[in-house]
Amino acid sequence: MDILLTNDDGITAPGIAAAYKELVKLGSVTVVAPSDRMSGAGHSITVFEPLKCEKVNVAGLFEGFSVTGSPADCVKLALMEICPQRPDIVVSGINHGANVGINVYYSGTVAAAMEAAFYHVPAVALSYAFEEPCDFAAAAKYAVETFDKVKNLSLSAVININIPKLAAGKPKGVKIVPQSTMGFQEHYIKKTAPDGTLLYQLAGGDHRDVDVPCDTLALTDGFITVTTLGFDMTDYKNMEKLRQINW
């Protein structure tokens, strides 16, 4: 199996190294990942300037391609220029922090997998609920084990896998759950710079409480969550209301 591996925490992040160690057991792994951490990159792409790309050796573990762009840029560039042939799958992660609920919109990890899906390449996003200290080796093992069970399903959707916090013990099991659409509890910390400019630092970011079965709830409850994500954002129900208007 030819695997393209990327992430949004950057090519030297511990999560991608842990994912590499597990994935290399399943096939040949090409790493193309951002040179810097790109958390919160969402599905941004670089349009006004060229991407710089260089081969780097990461901690003696792998040789990969470091790209001065977003996770989605990395996948575009890998598929069009770097990979010698179309990979069988694109894996993104393992991210330091969960990507459930509306966080899938802010997530560079999920966007990289989505970008692969635009090219009809099967793709999976792997994330691990934030905890300190964290055990990326264990999280990557659980994530790739989960991925290994779904990899032959030929799904026409991105597979979004999240690993719960592990400090309290191993995951309680696997839950197949929809994405929560509940927003965040967040706020800004306001400061004034020496020159008088107002500065606002985003803080918080926990999901608002939910009580229906969904990814955020199952993950908090200690389950590995698996969600399939599509890329038709059309809301067909509301579209009918628009059709009632006399245009």
Add this chain to the structure above:
Amino acid sequence: MDILLTNDDGITAPGIAAAYKELVKLGSVTVVAPSDRMSGAGHSITVFEPLKCEKVNVAGLFEGFSVTGSPADCVKLALMEICPQRPDIVVSGINHGANVGINVYYSGTVAAAMEAAFYHVPAVALSYAFEEPCDFAAAAKYAVETFDKVKNLSLSAVININIPKLAAGKPKGVKIVPQSTMGFQEHYIKKTAPDGTLLYQLAGGDHRDVDVPCDTLALTDGFITVTTLGFDMTDYKNMEKLRQINW
């Protein structure tokens, strides 16, 4: 009506000025927009550094808040800190370039509207198919006229409005159409920097041909397109396949 106006081309872009001129006829407009052009910003947000925010006067037309962040940052900050009260609607645009098909993922314009929807504030994204020379005044007039017809529908979805090229004459009408999921025809132009680093500039970006009714096709055919976009990305159909596995 209290309107929050933002965009992704930056607070001094001609598109937002044209939108302002039309929207101010409908109510009170607060402008909170990126200090720089943020095309391709997608749903990125700024997590590692504070946003700088300053009041600016734009060409004698309006006083607005200029923010060193993405369009989604601007909406978050406006809703939590800047707007004296919750706006009745968030308008994003008018963007220089269409936001149809999978471009809705790369679009900061659409992301800003989506961010408002996360806060349950009605939102609309306005875009205008790229042409040179362009007529933002006419495009904004058509866009706000279209918006004005849907603004009281209480839709629980983002309304994505695109104005076709206008060089050949006025739009042929309005079409309510789903988002196309067809990818782009794109490529990289490869160069080598003086220090030997490989540089890749993204080029192209036309949608691949489609022949089913959708936003890309209707816009190319000269219609104003209106699409409702939701934010549950769950692909329920493929999720059933996952449920067949013996977990």
